Amino acid sequence: MTVNLKAPLKKNIINVPGFRFFTFGARIKLKNIKNDIVIVELGKKSKTAAVFTKNKFCAAPVLLAKDNLKSNDPRLFIINSGNANAGTGQKGIEDAKKINIELGRYFSLDPNLILPFSTGVILQNLPVERIKDSFKSNLTKIKYGSNWIDAAKSIMTTDTVPKAVSKKFNLGKYEITCTGIAKGSGMIHPNMATMLGFIFLDAKISKTLLKDLVRYVADRSFNLISVDGDTSTNDSFVISTSNDADNPVITKKDKMYIKLRHNVLEIAKDLAEKIVRDGEGATKFVEIEVKNAKNLSESKIIGKAIANSPLVKTAFFASDPNLGRILSAIGNAQLTDLDVSDIDLYLNNNIVVKNGMLSKRYSEKKAIEAMKSKEFKLSVDLKRGKEVATILTTDLSYEYVKINAEYRT
C-alpha cells in the first residue's frame, strides 16, 4: 500500500563521480535470497558527515559508525539489511568490529575507516560467519553495480518500493551531481527497525560546512516525517562528497553554499516524502503545515502532536473532518502561553476553524470531500511569529494494525 509512489526509473538515477558500489547476498535472514549487503567505496578525497538516531537504545553499528567518524573520513560503507544488530550489547559491537576487520583485509584498509550500517530484526546477533563467507565469494572479484537503484533495493526491509533520487545542478559554472538513496516505511514491521538515508555528491566543501549541511538538511527533511511517531534504534542519515567537482572549495556560508544546501535539501525532502508515501498501511498522504510560529521548534512540536495522535490519524483514514481532535492535539502539545483563541485551521487552503472556533464558512460536505482524496493539506496558523514547518504523515488504517499485529499470528 503506497500513496502515489512508484519505483524510480533507471534513466533518472545517475552515478556520482568518486563513488562506486556493489551489492551481494549474505543470507543475513536465512530465508532471504535477495542481495542484503551493499558496499560503497568512497574516493580518497571524499568527506563524510552524518546524524544518527537519538534513541537511547541505539544499535551497535550506530555506536561504531559514530566512533569511527570522529577521526578520519571513511573510505568504505557496509550496509546490511535483515538484521539491525540492536539490543545485542557488547557482543553486537564486537561483531560489527569483526566484520570491519575482515572487510579491511580485503581492501587493505584500516577497519576504522569503514562505517557499518544495519537495518532489520532487533535483539538478534549478526550472523558473522555467514557474512564472512559471503565476502569470500564476492570480494575477490568485485562486480560493481551500474545503477544505484540496485543499492536502494538491497537495503530495503519492509519497503515496498526502492527509494532513489538524482539531480544535477550548477554552482556558478560548475556542474554538481547528487544522488540519494533511502529506506524506511515507519519503524514498522515486527522487530524491524530503521530509516537509512545516504546522499552522495561531488561538490568541493569544507568538512565543517558538510557537518552543518547534514544537520540542516536532516532537520528539514527526515526529521519532519512521521509514520507512527517512533524513532528507531538504527536511524542514520549520511552525506558524503567525493570532492571531485571543479568548483572552488566552499568554506563559508556564501551564496554558493546556500544554493548547494537548497539542492541537497530538495533531494532529502524527496527521499523523506517517499518514505511517508510507502508508510505502513498508509492510505492517505497528509501535509501538516504549522505557520506563523514563534520558532521552528514550536511549529514542529505542534505538527508532530497532530501527526502522532491516533485519534487524528484514524479520522484521516475515515475522511472525517474531526476538527475537535485536531484542536485537542494542538492543546496537548503543551506549548507555553499558546493562546488557542488565536488559532485558525485550513483544509486545502479553505478555512475551517477561525480563532479556535468553527468558521462560519465551514462546510462539512466540502471538508469530507477534501479528505476523501488520497492527499490533502492541513494548515495551522498560530499567528504569533514567522516560522513555518511542514510535517508529512499518513493515516492510521486497519492495514496498519494488520501489518503490525498479524506478523506472528
Next chain:
Amino acid sequence: MTVNLKAPLKKNIINVPGFRFFTFGARIKLKNIKNDIVIVELGKKSKTAAVFTKNKFCAAPVLLAKDNLKSNDPRLFIINSGNANAGTGQKGIEDAKKINIELGRYFSLDPNLILPFSTGVILQNLPVERIKDSFKSNLTKIKYGSNWIDAAKSIMTTDTVPKAVSKKFNLGKYEITCTGIAKGSGMIHPNMATMLGFIFLDAKISKTLLKDLVRYVADRSFNLISVDGDTSTNDSFVISTSNDADNPVITKKDKMYIKLRHNVLEIAKDLAEKIVRDGEGATKFVEIEVKNAKNLSESKIIGKAIANSPLVKTAFFASDPNLGRILSAIGNAQLTDLDVSDIDLYLNNNIVVKNGMLSKRYSEKKAIEAMKSKEFKLSVDLKRGKEVATILTTDLSYEYVKINAEYRT
C-alpha cells in the same frame, strides 16, 4: 468491548452524608432521551478541591469552574453529558455563566458558588434554551436520586458501563464514608471528550490538605492511565468533603491524613482502572510497571512512552512478545543518561530481557502464552533508583480503528 469489567452493584454504592444529587434529561443531544444532567448539592460545611486538564484547548466550563473555585467553596455542581462546550470561545463561557445564573435562581444561590462540568461533542454550542427548559420541568419539585450509580449513568458518553466505587473505613474510632463516580473510555468517540471523576467523602480536613490530597491522588491514579495518549479538553477530577464525619479536623500530614489519603487513592485507582478496562476497542488490559527509577517523573515518562507507542499497542493486540519495540519505545523516551545496558524486562514476573539483551531464560512460547491472556503485566527495571510507577493501558485493536474511524462513514 470491556476487559473484565462489570457495572457496580447497587448495594455496594453508598450515600455520603452531606451530599445529595438528582438527575434528569435535557436532550442536550437532540436524539438522546437518557438523563444527561446531574446536579449535586453540597452541604454548607463542605469543601472542594480539584485538578483540571492541562490541555491548552480547555473547555469553557473548565475555565469557569477553575475561576469559581478560587473564591468560596461551591454549593452546587452541574454536570452535563452530550456537549463539551469546548472550542466555543467567549460565547461558551457566557453560555456556561447563563446556566449558572438560571440555576442560581432556583436555589437562591450566588452563581459563583456553582461549578459546571461538561462532556461530549466539541465545537458545538451548548443548547442553553433546552437546558433552561429542563430546569423548569425538573427543579420546581426535586426528586433526589437514591443511588449514585444513576449519577454515574447520566454522565456517560461512550462509556459502556457506569463507573462507581464506595468504601467505608475508620480514621481512629471515626467511620468515614467515601463514594466516587467517573466517566471516560479514552478521549475517544469522534468529537467526544473527557474524563470526569468525582469523589465525595465526609472526613473533616483543612482546605490546604484537601488541595494537597486531590493533586497527590490524581498523580497516582487518573494521571497513570492511558488509552490513546490524548488528554481531553474537559478532563476534571474533584474531591469534595462534607465535613460531616466526627473525626477531629485533619490539619497536618499525620498518620490520620496518610490513612485517609491511602483510602481515597484506592477509590481513585479503582475508578481509573475501570476507565481503562472500558477503553475504546480494548481487548487487553496491561499494567506497565517501571521500577527502580531515579524519580517518579522518569518512571512515568518511560511507562507512558511504552503505553502510547502504536507499535507496542498493536503487538499487545496480537499477543506478540515484540520486545524490540518495547526497548525502542524506552529508548525513545529520551531520558538523560539512561543506560540501556542496565535495563531488564519482565513479563508477568518472568525475565525476558536482561541488561538490554534477550535473556537466556527467555521462552517465546511462554511469552506468547502470557500475552494471550486478557490481562498481563510488563515490568521495566531501570536499576538506578527506588521510585516506581505503574501505568495502566490497553492494546490497539481493529476495533479501536473502527470506533474512531467509522463514526461518520
